[in-house]
Amino acid sequence: MTLPSPRPRVSRSTIVSAIVRKDFQAFYRDRFYLWVSVIGLVAYVAIFWLLPSTVDESITIGATGAGIEQLLEQAASAAGAESEGLNVVAFDSRENLITAVEEGDLDVALGLAFPDDFFAAVAAGQPTTVTVIATSGVPDELRTAMDSFVREVAFAIGGNPLPVDYQEEILGVDRLGDQVSLREKLRPMLAFLVLLIEMLSLAGIVAAEMQTRTVTAVITTPARVSDFLAAKIIFGTLLAFGQTVILLVAIRSLSNQPVLLLTTMLLGALMVTAFALIAGAFGRDFITVIFWSMLFMIPMLIPAFGLLFPGSASLWIRAIPSYGLVETITGTTAYGEGWAEALPNLGLVAAWTVVAYIVGLGILRRKVQTL
């Protein structure tokens, strides 16, 4: 009599990789998530390349009057206004100037109509009138500034110098003519959006496996709960990281510090996977998965939105898990920063990732065990 041959031992890695393969098959089978991922990726790349790559930081004003172009340049210099930001376009008649302002020709924001005898009148100290022509869309501060500018022109022509010793100091790196464009500012948001969309996909798959009891079936095999959870982490991270890399390549973001950027995105993928496990554990169906995912997605998008505004982030924004991630992407891609500047932020992301995993795995493990 021969004994039945013992079943070959299956290693943990084989079990985990089998579950990961199954998850990828489930992902590609679910057309909704697949299409959301593909359409999202294509749309983000298209949006990125459609956004302006430069910042128009100058003011263009139109002017009429005899010898006005030269006069304004002299006056601007006397008033301390930097020529880099002020463009003056001369018009041969008041009517042409009004038409240009009204129709926005040559990007003329507003017009200054000087009388032909302006120079002589001001030099002689005789009162004269300058008309500022603006549409109702011109911001108040620009009208105020032009009002001040005209008076300063008159003072300068009248030989009346500034009543102060004006000294100017630039603080920080002077980015005049080299401002960070909207395209650059949106780069971290797009990368992060890809991660978040994948969070939605993973949460949906986890929730579906809970509801259909697939997980119960899986753990009746030699697979343990820990194998199931490890597989979910690997699947979620690979899914999110893979698509982010595609995006970064498509928007040409890997030219500076590619290793740092890829490390950052890997950490980001790990972090969103942890939040996806939480959303998936709570989600009962498609709608609830979207709701729970949104609960995490909306706050985590705030730091990326914050980058669109000038100034440093508030303390509460710095406390959001995604802050370090967004800061590192911006620092690396827009400001050319390296590992030294990125490490504190990456440490913050890593700390949040650990916390999210402790919570996420704890909830999911309990959920699986109670099924």
Next chain:
Amino acid sequence: MRKDLRMGPRTPLFLYALILPVVLTFVIVGVFGSLFAPSPRLGIVDEGNSTIVAAAGSLDGIEVTTLSSEDTLRRMVEDNDLDAGLVLPDGFDDDVRRGDRPTLEFFIGGESLASNRIILQVTTLDLVRGVTGEEAPVTVDVVTIGDVEAVPMATRMVPLLIMYAVAIAGAFVPAASIVEEKEKRIINGVLVTPTTVTDYLAGKAGLGIVLGMATGIITLALNNAFGGHPFALVLVLLVAAVMMAEIGLILGIFAKDSNMLFALMKSAGILLFYPVVFYIWPSLPQWIAKLAPTYWFLQPIFEVGVKDASLGDVWVELVIALVWIAVLVPAVRAMSRQLEQKVAVDA
């Protein structure tokens, strides 16, 4: 409908429909209200008692912040929390009046835009001139041209917000509710009672109308877009909510499951939402927007809420919206019959 209104708040989608207008308003007004029209920001440290601080505070369109120390000012300017800043030493005004030409330190942030630098420089120097009391030999006459009042970007986004509010609450909530009840076969249970399919759908439509109007009103209130004729606006919102509820019923009956509903919302959503683009970029040919049924309630909402128009000014658009509602009725009835047959087959 009472059951849906009572049970609804327990479902995430219901909350989503109510929270979304608030979140979107915050995001869109925040982004489009200040991102594309950032006001220049000036910081002032007044070590004495200069009149410049009060004069700067009354300037239109410039955000002025008074600070207690030069160190704080420097840090904020360097961090781009301010575009520029100046320090007014003790006795600055007296020195200016005496003609001593005191030093005016003007700090400019490296990341501030050239346009903001110019505006702040020129305006600040004019404020200093004001201390001397000297009058320039010139009068500045500001003339506003163009008969069309410019509408700020944040206001042009109001139709988008309204569209989201009424589409999610008015169409998507009843549609999702129908799909969920089909998936869980709750509808079969409901229809074995004396409730007819028409009663059932009327309840769902009622839910959409109530929710759509509620979120529409919340959105308009949040955006300060109630205009001078609130009754007219509520009436227009009612028309909008009815149209969206009809669309919600059609989609809800047609979709086999939640995934299909989402796919339908995304594809049909483009047809419903595209008129909002024509408010954001008014130079686009407006006739294209008029092809969409939603244009005919968005336009009256925009006119009444933002431009203070009365019901008399928008009656033509409202009548066309009502025609669209009437056109959709046969489609709802056809879908209703389809639902009835499906339930009968399932039973």
